[in-house]
Amino acid sequence: MTNRIDARFAALKAENRPALVTFIMGGDPDLATGQAILEALPQAGADIIELGMPFSDPMADGVAIQLGGQRALAAGQTLRGVLGMVEDFRRKDEHTPIVLMGYYNPIYVFGVDKFLAAAKDAGVDGLIVVDLPTEEDDELCLPALKAGINFIRLTTPTTDDNRLPVVLKNTSGFVYYVSMTGVTGAAIKSRGAVGDAVARIKSHTDLPVAVGFGIKTAEDAADIGRYADGIVVGSVLVEAVRTSLDNGKPTDRTVSAVRDIVADLASGVKRARA
Amino acid sequence: METDGLNSLRNGPDEHGRFGIYGGRFVAETLMPLILDLEAHYRAAKIDPAFAAELSDLSTHYAGRPSPLYFAKRLTDHLGGAKVWFKREELNHTGSHKINNCLGQILLAKRMGKTRVIAETGAGQHGVATATVCAKFDLPCTIFMGATDVERQRPNVLRMKMLGAEVRAVTAGAGTLKDAMNEALRDWVTNVDSTYYLIGTAAGPHPYPEMVRDFQSVIGTELKEQFFAAEGKLPDAVVACVGGGSNAIGTFHAFLDDASVKIYGAEAGGHGIDTDNGHAASMTGGRPGVLHGNRTYLLQDADGQILEGHSISAGLDYPGVGPEHSFLHDSKRVTYAPITDNEALEAFQLCTKLEGIIPALESAHGLAQLMKVAPTMDKDQSIVLCLSGRGDKDVESVGNYLGLL
Numbered sequence: 001m002t003n004r005i006d007a008r009f010a011a012l013k014a015e016n017r018p019a020l021v022t023f024i025m026g027g028d029p030d031l032a033t034g035q036a037i038l039e040a041l042p043q044a045g046a047d048i049i050e051l052g053m054p055f056s057d058p059m060a061d062g063v064a065i066q067l068g069g070q071r072a073l074a075a076g077q078t079l080r081g082v083l084g085m086v087e088d089f090r091r092k093d094e095h096t097p098i099v100l101m102g103y104y105n106p107i108y109v110f111g112v113d114k115f116l117a118a119a120k121d122a123g124v125d126g127l128i129v130v131d132l133p134t135e136e137d138d139e140l141c142l143p144a145l146k147a148g149i150n151f152i153r154l155t156t157p158t159t160d161d162n163r164l165p166v167v168l169k170n171t172s173g174f175v176y177y178v179s180m181t182g183v184t185g186a187a188i189k190s191r192g193a194v195g196d197a198v199a200r201i202k203s204h205t206d207l208p209v210a211v212g213f214g215i216k217t218a219e220d221a222a223d224i225g226r227y228a229d230g231i232v233v234g235s236v237l238v239e240a241v242r243t244s245l246d247n248g249k250p251t252d253r254t255v256s257a258v259r260d261i262v263a264d265l266a267s268g269v270k271r272a273r274a
Numbered sequence: 275m276e277t278d279g280l281n282s283l284r285n286g287p288d289e290h291g292r293f294g295i296y297g298g299r300f301v302a303e304t305l306m307p308l309i310l311d312l313e314a315h316y317r318a319a320k321i322d323p324a325f326a327a328e329l330s331d332l333s334t335h336y337a338g339r340p341s342p343l344y345f346a347k348r349l350t351d352h353l354g355g356a357k358v359w360f361k362r363e364e365l366n367h368t369g370s371h372k373i374n375n376c377l378g379q380i381l382l383a384k385r386m387g388k389t390r391v392i393a394e395t396g397a398g399q400h401g402v403a404t405a406t407v408c409a410k411f412d413l414p415c416t417i418f419m420g421a422t423d424v425e426r427q428r429p430n431v432l433r434m435k436m437l438g439a440e441v442r443a444v445t446a447g448a449g450t451l452k453d454a455m456n457e458a459l460r461d462w463v464t465n466v467d468s469t470y471y472l473i474g475t476a477a478g479p480h481p482y483p484e485m486v487r488d489f490q491s492v493i494g495t496e497l498k499e500q501f502f503a504a505e506g507k508l509p510d511a512v513v514a515c516v517g518g519g520s521n522a523i524g525t526f527h528a529f530l531d532d533a534s535v536k537i538y539g540a541e542a543g544g545h546g547i548d549t550d551n552g553h554a555a556s557m558t559g560g561r562p563g564v565l566h567g568n569r570t571y572l573l574q575d576a577d578g579q580i581l582e583g584h585s586i587s588a589g590l591d592y593p594g595v596g597p598e599h600s601f602l603h604d605s606k607r608v609t610y611a612p613i614t615d616n617e618a619l620e621a622f623q624l625c626t627k628l629e630g631i632i633p634a635l636e637s638a639h640g641l642a643q644l645m646k647v648a649p650t651m652d653k654d655q656s657i658v659l660c661l662s663g664r665g666d667k668d669v670e671s672v673g674n675y676l677g678l679l
Contacts, residue, residue, distance in 0.1 A: 056579040057452065057565060059459045060302045066446065078577045104300060105564045109578030131564065133306040135290070135299050156304040158466055163307060181304050182464040 004097040004125045005150055005173040008047055009208045009229060018225035020045055020269045021210055022262055023101065023234030025052035025068035026085050027077030028241055033250040034072065037241070037258050038089055042096045044259040045266025050128065050232065053082050053102030060130045062185030068238035071248075079106045079115070083122045090123035099126035099152060099173070104140065112140055116147040126150035126173045134167050141170050154178050155201060157193070164204050174208040174230060175201055179215070185235030188214035195227050221268030233265055283530040283607055286598060291480020291568075294604060296597035299479045301567045304463045313481040315386050320488070325381060332377045336410070337367045339374075339492065343500035343658070348628040356510065356651035358644065360631070360661040361497045363521060370634065370663030371493060371521040372403035372474060378489035379472045380407040388470035391415040394458040396423055396451035396517065397589030397636060398430025399663050400474030405439035416440045418458040421449035423588040429667045448582035451517075451592040455566050475518025476596035479567030483596050490524025493660060498528050505656060511536040511647060514660040515640040516610065517554070517590035519599045521662035530607060539599065540643035542585035543612030554583035555612040556595045557603045570597045586615035586675070587635040589663075617642040622665065622672060634663030635672070 012019050022041055027034040041049055054069035054077050061069070086098050100119065107115050107129065119127075127144055134141075134153070141151040150173030158181060159167055168175065179194045180186060188194060194211060201209050211224050212232025221231045237258050244254040286293035299309060319325040333339040342365065346358040363371040383391060391413050395401030401417040408415035417434055421443040424431055434441050447453040455478075462471045476486040494512075501509050512529055514522035516539040529535040544553030553559055556571040563572040565580055573581040573593035585591040602608040613621075618635055621642035626632045633641060637659070644659050651657060665672070673679045 056447075057456050059456050059566070060304075060463060062460075073579060080577075103564075105572075105574070105580070106578035108564050108569075109561075109574065109576075130302050131300045131567075133299060133301060133303050135306065154303045156302075158304050158307045160307065167303065178304065181466045183460050186464070 003150070004095060005048065008097050009174065012047060016273055018228055018269050018272055019047040019210065019230035020221065020266050021048040021050060021212070021230050021232040022046040022237060023050040023052060023232060024258065025054060025065065025072050025238055026082040027054065027072035027075055028068040028238065029071045029245055029250050029254065030075040031077065031081065033254055035085055035088060036255050038085055039092060040255055040259045041262060042093055044262035046096070046262055048097045048099065048230065050099045050101045050234065051082060051085065053079055053100055053106060055103040055106060058103060060183055062183040062235060064185045064235040064239040064242070067242060079110050083118050086122040086124050097125040098123065099128055100124055101128040102130070104129050104131050107140060112143055116144055116149060119149060120147055124149060126152050128152045128154065128176060130154065134170065137170055145170065145172060152176055157181050157197065161200070164201065168205045171207060174210050175205060176232065177201060177209055177211045179211050179213045182213065184213055186214055191223065194224060198227050218264045218268030221265045222272045225269045225272030231269060237261060283602070283605065284527060286601065287480060287484050293598045293601035295562070296570050296600040297480055297483055297568050299567065300564045300569065301479045302463060304466060308466055309479050309481070315382060316481055316485050319382055319385060328381060329378055333492070337373045337377060338365065340496045340500070341365050343497060343504065346629050349625065352628055353645060353648045355649040355653065356655040356657045358648055359501070359509070359656060359658040361493060361525065361658055363493060363660060363662045364633065364637065364664035368403045368406050369666065370399040370403065371490060371524060372400045373406065374492055374524070375474065375486050375489040375520060376403040376407045376472065380411050383413065383470035383472065384411060386470065388468065389413065390465065390469045391472050392418065392458050392461050392469055393472045393474060394418045394451065394454040395474060396454070396591060397587065397634065398423065398427040398434065398667060399589060399634070401439070401441070402430050402433045402437070404472050404474070405434040405437035408439065409437045416442060416461065418442050418444055418454040418461070420451060420454045421445045423450055426671050427588050427667050428670065450582065450588065452580065452582065459566070475520045476523045476598060477518045477566060477568055477570065477594060483568065483598055486520050487523045487527060487598060490520050491527045493521065493524040494526060494528030497525065497658060501658065508532055508535055509658045510534070510651060510655040511538065511657040513538040513540065513640050513644045513647070513657060515540045515590060515636045515662065516595060516599060517542065517592050517636065519596040521660050523596060523598055525660040526608060537608040538643050538647060539608050539610040540613045540639040541610055542587060542590035542639060543614040544584040546614055547612045551581050552584050553612060554585040554591050554593060556593055557600065557610045558612045560593070562600065565594055568597045570594050570600045571603065586618060587639065589634070589636040590639060611643055613639040613642040619672065619675060621645055631661070632665035632669065633661055634665045635668045637662045
């Protein structure tokens, strides 16, 4: 079967608009509601889904995603449970690409080969593992590529021209450009610099380039979506889950809170190049 | 890198920063160029005689090295076995071995043109040592410390503030060393251009475990010379406490290839190794995983979530350990054993009453291990403890435990 990520970017290129990539934490605020949020995303306008694998020590994440991970873990989420979410999702949606995002230790403890086989079976299309730089490609990146799962690499403002080819070498699916030096949810310092960086990366690769970290509104999406092939939004969605809660419990607003923001962001990517 | 022959245990790490399967560089891409740059600067500094000369001068005149090797006669008589010796790292400026590493790294930070320093601290000993060198070298510094540790190590918090450091209390998780390190990494990833991350233990991404070990190895090198001068031979055993394990690797490294020297590391056994999440003995009670930039033994659940652990000693209250210790544990060169909170408290009191030396609670774990081993050894044998820190910071919390307050 064709790679879902490649197919989705090809279709969007034909539409001349960037992809809306949405991050949610798998199992936040609880397992059932987390599943409902996941399943609401495509219709709300998400083109690609990043599903967070919660970790006790998310060193690259700001407070919003830290808390989302803690809620999911408190609800009993596990790596196996996140794979189960994808499996259930695939029964209803064969086309929307799903990228799992998180940290290496739970995968390492699960067993790399066992994890890759289970992820492939569940219908996972790609992985973003924050604490596996290219220097550690033997750990998971190369086995994942061999198993037919994309390994999406983060490039950052500190990745200079000498290093960029090294980082891009085993990247597949798309390149995730981190718009700033910082943790998820902080503010972008310079829009202009992001545009230059995307152009710089594109001079090194034919892969689509998605921009994430610090994108919060439809205006941000429209603005950055003019030159990026995708925009990634996470913290605002995870924060919307939190503010919808009543005493830590989901309410009837929880799913719709996320869905409304995604719909608004989708309007942003649609007018990015209009 | 050491070159003691093919079979030496002192050859690590390899060019990927590995000690066997342990170590490595498990960091976000944002930090990767920084640690490569740090490694390049460290390699250059290591072979620069001017760097060595400056560090040596500071060690002598600022930190007070060499630290004495002391024969603990009353403790020896009390235990009735091997002769007991202390390598007196607690007499260093700032009160622990931490200054050895901080002096080395602050010189490196200066060479690299960094204008701000951050550090994590558990017991506050590393925070104090960092704040001290930052005062001396006129660099602003921010110390990340778990909120729980801020409470139980108040005197050190005050020292850091007086030295001009900003102390940020971290409330995430259990508010201990692990959480402080997460927050320091988040700060570093945000302030990449200006900031030097001065890691206090022999853990984290390569080259930190190697670099911190190198700066701490002065402990074992001096000890070896001093012991030879006193007794004309090698000691029969050396002991140190292990949290992240910087004083331990600094003590052990000089002896790794001396097969006649038994080496013991005391882990924090907390309430006991069988108590779920009630100890911080990552090698005795954990298994390999990846956290804070390196693969090493970690306390974790079946899903790979990191546990908080527990120790009475803030400095040992960490669910991981430096990767070289994991390697030495697997290779069985070093015997790592858990010491409970109560055993450490007992050793703390005994040392204070018999020798007139109040040890840090961390070092008291090492002493408790020594108290188990020394009586099993012959009277003509010798065992040396790295007395890594002094216990002034602990008198209030120990007083509380003992009902003296």
